[in-house]
Amino acid sequence: MxxxxxxxxxxxxxxxxxxxxxxxxxxxxxxxxxxxxxxxxxxxxxxxxxxxxxxxxxxxxxxxxxxxxxxxxxxxxMPLSNAAKVVETVGQVVINSEALKTFAASVEGGKRLSIPVNAALLSTGVADGVVEPQRLPGIDTTPKQRLFIRDLIAPGRTGAPAIFWVQQTGFTNAAKVVAEGTTKPYSDIEFATKNHPGHHHRAHVQGVQTNPG
Incomplete structure (x- = not known):
């Protein structure tokens, strides 16, 4: 600037x-x-x-x-904390720790030392100035919402003898870090055509509304 x-x-x-x-x-x-x-x-x-x-x-x-x-x-x-932050290795975090300096100044037998490592560069052979990867906050979890029978029944009418739809049947996730200039891994998604004959089914109102599917 x-x-x-x-x-x-x-x-x-x-x-x-x-x-x-x-x-x-x-x-x-x-x-x-x-x-x-x-x-x-x-x-x-x-x-x-x-x-x-x-x-x-x-x-x-x-x-x-x-x-x-x-x-x-x-x-x-840009967050000022991230702009001014210097990523250190685990060894650098330990060496620069005030707890280690105090421990070294007065070593006592049987004493334990705990040094918290909140953020450290764990990769080896990373050159200086390389931008560290961004970590998104939180952890992805499965949905917490309960599905009921009503959610699983697709309402509608048809005059055809059968209903067809496309369903994902498989997913091969081959994503990984590779060296520059090499062939990138290939992920594959498999689909299949599903069908179901027209039919009726019975379910009382309370079961449809309250029973989990």
Whole structure:
């Protein structure tokens, strides 16, 4: 972000300098027009050139300000704790622990030491500067809602002798981390066509509403 700020400051200074020169040149052109009644081709070309350059610099300034605004907004949305956090290995966490320093200063026989490890880089051979993977909060669990018989019965009418539908029968999840340039694993989902003849079934109201399916 500092580089963008530096460039923006230089462009702003250049615009101020160009504006001053353009205003001075415009005043000279106005005096020339008042004196002779017309502008020379040289003066007109010079003023047009300065105006074009000034407009180009102003457009560049607008672009830089827009880019800087987007960058500041992106940084503002980042949690400060994550932005400033440095991921350490388990060994680094233990070595930097205040509990270990206190324990080393006064070693006592039979004393136990407990060092909590809340977040550590467990992978080996990870280069410095590599972005750590994002962990989503919480744990995915099965739905807690109970399904009743009414939920399992699809209401409707048909005049056909049978009903067909597509059902997922298998899922092979081969997802895993692989090295760059190698063949990626292939996951497969299997489907099958199911059918059921038209039929009637009986269930009393209380059973449909209260009995779990």
């Amino acid at each position: 500092s580089d963008v700020n530096d460039i923006l400051k230089k462009v702003t200074a250049s615009i101020e300098e160009a504006t001053s020169k353009f205003n001075s040149k415009a005043e000279d052109a106005l005096k020339e027009a008042q004196k002779s009644g017309r502008l020379s081709e040289e003066t007109k070309a010079s003023v047009d050139k300065m105006a074009t350059e000034l407009n180009a610099m102003r457009e560049a300034e607008k672009t830089l300000k827009a880019a800087l605004g987007e960058l500041e907004q992106h940084v503002a949305q």
